[in-house]
Amino acid sequence: MALRMSTLFLRTLREDPADAEVPSHRLLVRAGYIRRVSPGIYTWLPLGLRVLRKVETIVREEMDEIGAQELLFPALLPKEPFEASGRWTEYGPNIFRLQDRKGADYLLGPTHEEMFTLAVKDMYSSYKDLPLAIYQIQTKYRDEARPRAGVLRGREFVMKDSYSFDLDAAGLDKAYQLHRDAYIRIFDRLGFHYVIVQAMAGAMGGSKSEEFLATAENGEDTYVRCPNCGYAANVEAVRVPVPDPVPYADVPAAHVEATPDTPTIETLVAHLNAHFPREDRPWAAGDTLKNVIVTLVHPDGTREPLAIGVPGDREIDEKRLGAQVDPAAVEAFEEKDFAANPALVKGYIGPGALGSESASKIRYLLDPRVAEGTRWVTGADESGKHVIDLVAGRDFTADGTIEAADVRPGDACPSCGHGLESARGIEMGHIFQLGTKYAEALDLKVLDQNGKLQTVVMGSYGVGVSRAVACVAEGNHDELGLRWPREISPVDVHVVATGKDVTRDPEVFTKSEEITRALEAAGLSVLYDDRQKVSPGVKFKDSELIGVPTIVVVGKSLEHGVVEIKDRATGERREVPVQDVVSEVVREVSGAGVPGSAS
Amino acid sequence: MALRMSTLFLRTLREDPADAEVPSHRLLVRAGYIRRVSPGIYTWLPLGLRVLRKVETIVREEMDEIGAQELLFPALLPKEPFEASGRWTEYGPNIFRLQDRKGADYLLGPTHEEMFTLAVKDMYSSYKDLPLAIYQIQTKYRDEARPRAGVLRGREFVMKDSYSFDLDAAGLDKAYQLHRDAYIRIFDRLGFHYVIVQAMAGAMGGSKSEEFLATAENGEDTYVRCPNCGYAANVEAVRVPVPDPVPYADVPAAHVEATPDTPTIETLVAHLNAHFPREDRPWAAGDTLKNVIVTLVHPDGTREPLAIGVPGDREIDEKRLGAQVDPAAVEAFEEKDFAANPALVKGYIGPGALGSESASKIRYLLDPRVAEGTRWVTGADESGKHVIDLVAGRDFTADGTIEAADVRPGDACPSCGHGLESARGIEMGHIFQLGTKYAEALDLKVLDQNGKLQTVVMGSYGVGVSRAVACVAEGNHDELGLRWPREISPVDVHVVATGKDVTRDPEVFTKSEEITRALEAAGLSVLYDDRQKVSPGVKFKDSELIGVPTIVVVGKSLEHGVVEIKDRATGERREVPVQDVVSEVVREVSGAGVPGSAS
Structure with missing residues (x-):
């Protein structure tokens, strides 16, 4: 039966909603597709629900096509499996927690790795049962700190999540590729522009990981791409090409110099050029080594200082650092922390005061650019003094490297060396070789051909279904309103x-x-x-x-x-x-x- | 594509699950349709999900057929609308409550009256917009004290709830009838035996109310039916035929008699027959008037004693009493309460000590059978004494009547007087003329033809969708397994x-x-x-x-x-x-x- 405007439960609005920051949010509300109930929590009105269901149908068809089987887990989940996996604490304030009338702890599922793993453990026991791919299209919950942009980043949202279960890495690779191909078909059918970027593999067990980003000016995710070779990666996942060791036989011994009142890179560089001019070229920020200290807060609540050394012309990128230290959270290293570590001279911190071997015992990680043989000006651990001609590997070492410096347009492509470009997008899908992380945490093993127990290898694959509605709207509108692609038009x-x-x-x-x-x-x-x-x-x-x-x-x-x-x-x-x-x-x-x- | 048993995510079980009390629960688990995650919280495995979706489709088709429009509210709801309607407190421990990271109160929606009312208020303002019927098929939550029987009474479950919005009672009647007819088609298509019974209209504003009960030996709901005239009602809704006043001119004056050690009906009747034998027939429990005192706990927490007078051969039915005093809860009247009310002599309480005019000020309500002119033996408010020939209306009155006595097979049909039969069923659907309860609480008004604001009249209509799966299984199985009706077979x-x-x-x-x-x-x-x-x-x-x-x-x-x-x-x-x-x-x-x- 036709929808009739005379009776359709719809009111179009001439005015933009006050809280709408992006076009899709503005237009979906004005055109009567969605309606806000609470921050990040929306009602799907009749027209909106039709679009949402069409997106679901596309996703379902493509999942069925690759032999994935649909089921449906509850959204209200007991705490115990999430304790076993460690995520009950890892998630911190990002999940909704509650207690039932008997005081038992529950959460509203943000993703369902634990439940899928346990379901397979519950029902399967042999290699003959594998491979298996199962999925659900379900309402999920995250207590976002900043819900925004309507259904683009909501606190209650619809997601398709699937998981693959295989006996070995080769099986996982195959399942991963099947999902990758299905996702390409899904996003093609949804009718938006997207790019597949390399993403961070998790801290534990994971290996390959890619994101499907819808290209969008208003996207929250920044990614880089190489116009030469096609490399594309989420900024978190960009790997800085590690330079070859630099010969340093000619470099004079390191020497400490007075550099009064130079607690910043800018003042230091000016002082160097005024008092220690170089013949070949002036000193620049990139000649200095900046040592930044942050506090890591681990899931169990323990706090640990971490020192990061980066070239003075780079900043620490919060997202990249966060991805590297996950599941720990990053907080500032405060005045009281300095007070507790007298070896650290603020503004003049050098490698001498850092590292697990040093007096401070603070773990010290270097940007990969601080390669062996590179030559730096850095703090001398005395107020008003810096050390010049300090050579990495000769004069100092650290506890390891870390990819935490910001990525900039023009940085060398890790694949071909060409200059990278930066762009923005919206994460629409994520495919991820989980490996054995959850299977180990929850003891999912099957008997192999030889009757030996083997830990199952898993992949995890998600599509933001309600987000896709906003995302398609974001990519298909003009100043007059929405312009739906045929396949998901209401x-x-x-x-x-x-x-x-x-x-x-x-x-x-x-x-x-x-x-x-x-x-x-x-x-x-x-x-x-x-x-x-x-x-x-x-x-x-x-x-x-x-x-x-x-x-x-x-x-x-x-x-x-x-x-x-x-x-x-x-x-x-x-x-x-x-x-x-x-x-x-x-x-x-x-x-x-x-x-x-x-x- | 065919489902293949070789790859289907399924394990049939030969053993019954330990916690399964009823056949549907046992068989749905054994045949691999559902799987328990937590008490009252289940996963729908591939076969089960197919059946669930088929039930949804039937419900959706019949709702669309009567012009109801589908939308989808969130399950995670802010407290405020439920405070406005009073249900935030009324629900007590039966809803899941939680707070977000900012400490704001939320609940998991048990039903959505408030949200529907607010959506219409938000979008509509004129009589021209009415009539309107909107519905959703959605996951709902109730923190049941005793989740049982698998998905028959779960804590997370799928429900179809619809609401009608009309300008007047005539419109509501029409919407109610449309839904009633649609429900008949739905339950016919689902393929189970059911009966439509009169149900309690709510304490506020509601009028007509009927339930669709699937007939089932294991049903939690008891209802009565009249084999003569077809009358059927939920026990809560049965109205006792009010007897005509009985002439009492011949009845001697009431006289107090010593009845030592007769604190129970049984001991009293024995004493009466031994010491005060009657010529025409022996004394029976039905000749005595039993006064029971309970404590009402109102939603705001205040406690109030309530006295109920019923013939001595009847018990107080908890469900019937509960429905009458809703939203108050019923608790026992305890020893300390007796201590605080010295006028009440336990075992010998009579009308003299009861009623809002009495010294105790305890509200006193009578069973309708205690009609004017009826003659009783009851407590004399002195230990070991009863009063005989006490006539209702002549010797005592109360504050009103209450339908709280148990209903029994053989009781007179309120419609034709024939003896009622008792049976059990499972509540599958409920249609309910809400009237203006929510529209008033949330101020939903529209302008009528004369430009005057009118409060909208609402109806509420629910179908238990996930429960239907269990309910059909309950009615369609044998000792070997399930026997699905064609239309919802996986x-x-x-x-x-x-x-x-x-x-x-x-x-x-x-x-x-x-x-x-x-x-x-x-x-x-x-x-x-x-x-x-x-x-x-x-x-x-x-x-x-x-x-x-x-x-x-x-x-x-x-x-x-x-x-x-x-x-x-x-x-x-x-x-x-x-x-x-x-x-x-x-x-x-x-x-x-x-x-x-x-x-």
């Missing part, structure tokens, strides 16, 4: 009767009704604007806002036996004889391969 | 290849595969037992346990060019020529009107 066609009312313009309404029925008989879904006493201008505005790809306008031109077909995406309009409208619309819609349109 | 047909393995019995597997494909090509969904090295006995047992209505057995009889078609419900088997099996199965399945089977 309906196939929008019929607009432009008459004043059925008494004044009976022919317009009768013919519109007739066309609506004929389109439905041809297998199309129709939104019919049958409202009385609503001006054509308002109806046009609504149709543009709502964004159905094909709009049929029935109006005065009926006198000449024609109606107008409008393409919402291109703005193109053409008149067609009224007797041809159904076949024309069917042709347009089926051109995009809409199921059922051929009937 | 698949249309189950093909069993009884060969040992594909090397030993290639013909069996090739032919089974061929039949499976042909059935699918004919539009049917198939579960194909393609397992190798699994005995026919195990395969038969599994097919009976899983309960698909039509089973095709491909085995040795292939030599004679025939396969067997088995009807799971009747147990009937017949051999058909292998070339006819597809058309035969299609005919059987489509005989039940399965969509798509005609193609």
Whole structure:
């Protein structure tokens, strides 16, 4: 049955909602697709629910196609499995926790690794049962610190999560590739531009990991790409090419110099150029080694200082650092922490005071650029003094390296060396070789061909389903409203009767009704604007806002036996004889391969 | 694509789960439809999810048919609307409550009256917008004190809830009738026996209310029915026919008599017969008036004693009392309460010590059977003494009546007077004229034709969707397993290849595969037992346990060019020529009107 604007539970709004930061949020609310209940918590109104279900259908079809089996876990989950995996504490304030009437602890599932793992453990015991891929499309919960942009980053949201279970890495690779291919088909069908980027593999057990990012100016995720070789990676995952060791035989011995009042890189560089000028080129920030100290807060609550040495022209990137130290959180190293570590001279900290072998015992990690043989100016651990010609490997070493410095456009591509470009996107999918992390934590083993217990190897694959609705809207709109791709448009066609009312313009309404029925008989879904006493201008505005790809306008031109077909995406309009409208619309819609349109 | 037993995520169990009390729970777990995660919280495995989705589809189709529009509210809801309606406190420990990271209060929605009311208030403002019916099929939460019987009474469950919005009572009546008719179609299609019973209308604002109970021996709900006139009602809703006043001119004056050691009805009746024998008939419990005192705990926490007078041969029915005093809860009147009310002589409490006009000020309500002119023996408010020939209306009055006495088979039908029968059932649906309760609490008004604000009149209609799966299973099984009605069976047909393995019995597997494909090509969904090295006995047992209505057995009889078609419900088997099996199965399945089977 056609949706009729006269009765549809819908109110389009002329004004933007006050809290809307991005176009998709603004338009989905204004066009009556979603409605806010609480921060990050939304109601799906009839039009929105139709789009959401269409996204679900696409995801479901492609999962079924690769042999993944659908099931449905609860959203309300007991604490115990999450304690076993360590995530009960790791998640910190990011999950919703609650207790039942008996005081037992529960959480609202943010993802379901534990539950999938336990279900397989519960039911399977032999290599013969593998491979297995299972998935669900389910409502999930995260208590985001900053829910934003409508359903783009909500606290209650719909996700497809699937997991693969294999006996070995080769099986995992195959399952991973199957999912990767399915995701490509899903995102192609959803109709947005996206890029597949390398992503961080987890701290434990994981190996390969890629994200599907929808390219979007308003995206929260920054990624880099190489215009030369096609390399693309989430900033967290970018690996700095490790330079070859530099010969340092010619470098004079390190020497401490007075550099009064130079607690910042800027003041230091100015002082160096004024008092220790170099012949070949002036001193620059990149010649200095900056040592930054942060506090790691581990899931169990213990606090640990961490020192990071980066070239003075780089900043620490919070996201990259966070990904490296996950599951620990990063906090500032405060005045009281300095007070407790008298060996650290603020503004003049050098490698001498750092490292697990030093007096401070503070773990010290270096940016990979601080390679063996490189030569630096850095703090001398005395106020107003720096050491010059300090050579890495000769004069100091650290406890290891860390990828925490910011990535910048122009940085060398780790794959080909060409300069990288930076761009923004929205994470729409994530595929991830979990390895044995959860199988080990929850003891998921099966008997192999030789009757020996083997830990199962898992992959994890997610698609943001409700987020996809926002994401497609973000990539498909103009200043007038939404422009849905055919496959997830709430309906196939929008019929607009432009008459004043059925008494004044009976022919317009009768013919519109007739066309609506004929389109439905041809297998199309129709939104019919049958409202009385609503001006054509308002109806046009609504149709543009709502964004159905094909709009049929029935109006005065009926006198000449024609109606107008409008393409919402291109703005193109053409008149067609009224007797041809159904076949024309069917042709347009089926051109995009809409199921059922051929009937 | 056919489901293949060789890869299906399924393990059938030969043993009953330890916690299963009822057949549906036992069989749904054993046949691999559901799996327990926590008390009252279940995972839907692939077969179970298919059945759940089919129930959803039936409900959705019938809701759409009456013009109700689907939307989807969140499950995680802010406290404020529930405070406005009073339900935040009324629900007590029956809802899951939680706080977000900022300390704001939330709950997991048990039902969504408030959200629906607010959505309409938010979007609509005129009588022209009405009537409206909107619904959702959604996961809901109740922290049941005693979750039981698998998904029959869960703590996380799927419900369809719809609400109607009308300008007046006539509109509500119409919406109510539309829903009632739709529910009849839904429950007919689901294929179980049910009865529509009168139910309690709420304490505030509601009027008409009916429940759809699936008849089930294990049902938690008791209802009564009249074999004469067809009257049926939930016990809570049964109204005792109020007797006509009895003439009492002949009754002597009430007289207090010594009845030592008669604190119970039994001892009192024995004493009366021994010391005060009657000529016409012996004293019986029904001649005495029993006064029971309970404590009401109101939602705001205040406690109030309540006295109830019932004939001595009746007990107070907790459910009936609970429904009458809702939203207050009932607790015992304890020793310390007696101590605080010295006028109450335990075992000898009479009307003299009760009532808001009495010294105790305890509210006193009478069973309707204690009608004007009826004659009683009751406590004399002195230890060891009772009063005889006490006449209601002449010698005592109360603050009102209450329907709290138990209902028994043989009680008079309130409609025709015939003896009632008692039966048990499972509440599957509830339709309810809410009236203006929520519209008033949340200020939902629209302008009427005269430009005046009118409070909207609401109806509320629920179907237990996940419960329906259990309920149908409860009504459709035998000792071997489940017996699904066609319309919600996980698949249309189950093909069993009884060969040992594909090397030993290639013909069996090739032919089974061929039949499976042909059935699918004919539009049917198939579960194909393609397992190798699994005995026919195990395969038969599994097919009976899983309960698909039509089973095709491909085995040795292939030599004679025939396969067997088995009807799971009747147990009937017949051999058909292998070339006819597809058309035969299609005919059987489509005989039940399965969509798509005609193609």
